[in-house]
Amino acid sequence: MVALLSSQRAVPFRHGQHPESCYFWRKILQHFRSLLQLIGSLQAAGTIGSHITKALLTAGFTVTIVTRLESKSRFPDNVNIIRTDYSAPALKEALRGQDAAVSAVGIAGISTQVEMIDAAEAAGVRRFIVSDFGYGPQHRYLPEFEAVGEPRMAVLAHAKEKAGANKAFTWSAVAIGIPIDWVSVLGSSPFHSTYQNRLELMAAAHLQALKKFPTLGFDIVNRTATIYDSGTELFTGTTLTTGIGHAVVGALRHPDPTANKHLLVRSVQTCQKELLFAFEAATGESWPQTHEKSMDLMRRGREKLASGDKSWTLDLIVAQLLEEGAGRSIIVTEEAADNKILGMPDENVQSLVRDVMDSLA
Numbered sequence: 440m441v442a443l444l445s446s447q448r449a450v451p452f453r454h455g456q457h458p459e460s461c462y463f464w465r466k467i468l469q470h471f472r473s474l475l476q477l478i479g480s481l482q483a484a485g486t487i488g489s490h491i492t493k494a495l496l497t498a499g500f501t502v503t504i505v506t507r508l509e510s511k512s513r514f515p516d517n518v519n520i521i522r523t524d525y526s527a528p529a530l531k532e533a534l535r536g537q538d539a540a541v542s543a544v545g546i547a548g549i550s551t552q553v554e555m556i557d558a559a560e561a562a563g564v565r566r567f568i569v570s571d572f573g574y575g576p577q578h579r580y581l582p583e584f585e586a587v588g589e590p591r592m593a594v595l596a597h598a599k600e601k602a603g604a605n606k607a608f609t610w611s612a613v614a615i616g617i618p619i620d621w622v623s624v625l626g627s628s629p630f631h632s633t634y635q636n637r638l639e640l641m642a643a644a645h646l647q648a649l650k651k652f653p654t655l656g657f658d659i660v661n662r663t664a665t666i667y668d669s670g671t672e673l674f675t676g677t678t679l680t681t682g683i684g685h686a687v688v689g690a691l692r693h694p695d696p697t698a699n700k701h702l703l704v705r706s707v708q709t710c711q712k713e714l715l716f717a718f719e720a721a722t723g724e725s726w727p728q729t730h731e732k733s734m735d736l737m738r739r740g741r742e743k744l745a746s747g748d749k750s751w752t753l754d755l756i757v758a759q760l761l762e763e764g765a766g767r768s769i770i771v772t773e774e775a776a777d778n779k780i781l782g783m784p785d786e787n788v789q790s791l792v793r794d795v796m797d798s799l800a
């Protein structure tokens with residue numbers, strides 16, 4: 440017998456029986472489905488966490504947000520918020536009675552997940568979703584990312600160790616590749632409804648577009664493209680607005696096949712040339728192009744790193760993604776992806792581009 444994700448009490452089901460396979464279990468799940476979400480939300484650039492929260496609420500989970508005492512993040516209305524100093528006893532208390540914890544902590548707090556995992560396990564939480572949302576355990580990162588990768592690996596190793604010692608505790612991580620609609624993260628943020636907030640968001644979305652998407656090759660505000668090498672290096676990505684949230688919801692809805700796994704997902708597989716074609720078709724305009732070598736972008740990123748300029752990260756992420764012939768950026772093939780287990784919707788390049796353009800309308 441194992442316990443199903445549920446609120447306050449364990450709902451037992453037999454091994455091999457799909458938890459939502461019959462009306463009875465569906466009703467129990469609808470009634471008791473609940474989780475705690477260790478999540479940070481809405482800094483100026485927005486977060487992956489805000490979209491996960493939206494997906495969890497839409498899916499009918501009861502969400503409690505745990506946030507730092509000093510946090511300036513803004514959260515949706517009608518959601519229980521616990522502010523904590525992140526000490527072990529405070530975290531354990533915050534997590535008590537919850538069934539699952541979803542961490543979307545940013546890079547600066549990645550290591551704090553060791554304490555979060557300890558507290559979750561001690562509080563009886565049955566599933567911990569690790570804030571990974573990266574490129575998967577097999578990815579061939581550029582050496583510059585090794586220092587960033589080490590604490591991530593330590594957190595995953597810790598989750599594995601805890602799950603090994605306590606069979607009632609499980610973990611999942613989700614590898615997404617590039618969050619491909621990064622530009623629309625603020626434009627579509629779920630937690631801002633007032634006019635003033637909308638104006639702030641639009642300004643921020645433009646800033647985001649100018650900051651992030653041009654490096655990826657598409658300045659959607661000015662409708663110009665930078666094509667690296669021949670623009671044909673294939674890569675996969677997952678959408679913030681749809682794919683990532685569905686993946687997390689799917690991991691919680693299907694606890695058995697997703698337990699203790701690094702799940703690999705993708706919304707689309709594409710290349711710069713295909714994206715450009717889709718942007719031109721969506722806007723009915725020919726977009727002026729400039730051409731650059733991914734090696735030049737890589738060199739620029741490394742120079743920035745050497746001079747202490749923090750924007751090196753995006754340059755090297757994009758150079759790593761688009762380097763022609765490197766063949767490292769298909770995180771998972773369509774056949775091997777966990778999309779189906781997780782119940783992720785089908786997406787395509789045309790719908791992605793349309794949504795990105797709409798987010799700036």
Ligand SMILES: NC(=O)c1ccc[n+]([C@@H]2O[C@H](COP(=O)([O-])OP(=O)(O)OC[C@H]3O[C@@H](n4cnc5c(N)ncnc54)[C@H](OP(=O)(O)O)[C@@H]3O)[C@@H](O)[C@H]2O)c1
Nearest residue numbers: 479480486487506507510512544545547548570571572573
């Ligand atoms: N695949 C990719 O290319 C890609 C791109 C972006 C992000 N990611 C990954 O996605 C995950 C989330 O990233 P994000 O960009 O959404 O995060 P983020 O916006 O930078 O931060 C998320 C939240 O983390 C909390 N936080 C920040 N600093 C902290 C600290 N020192 N200690 C404890 N908590 C802290 C804050 O929550 P409170 O204020 O509520 O406490 C913040 O709102 C990370 O694992 C990141 O590496 C991957």
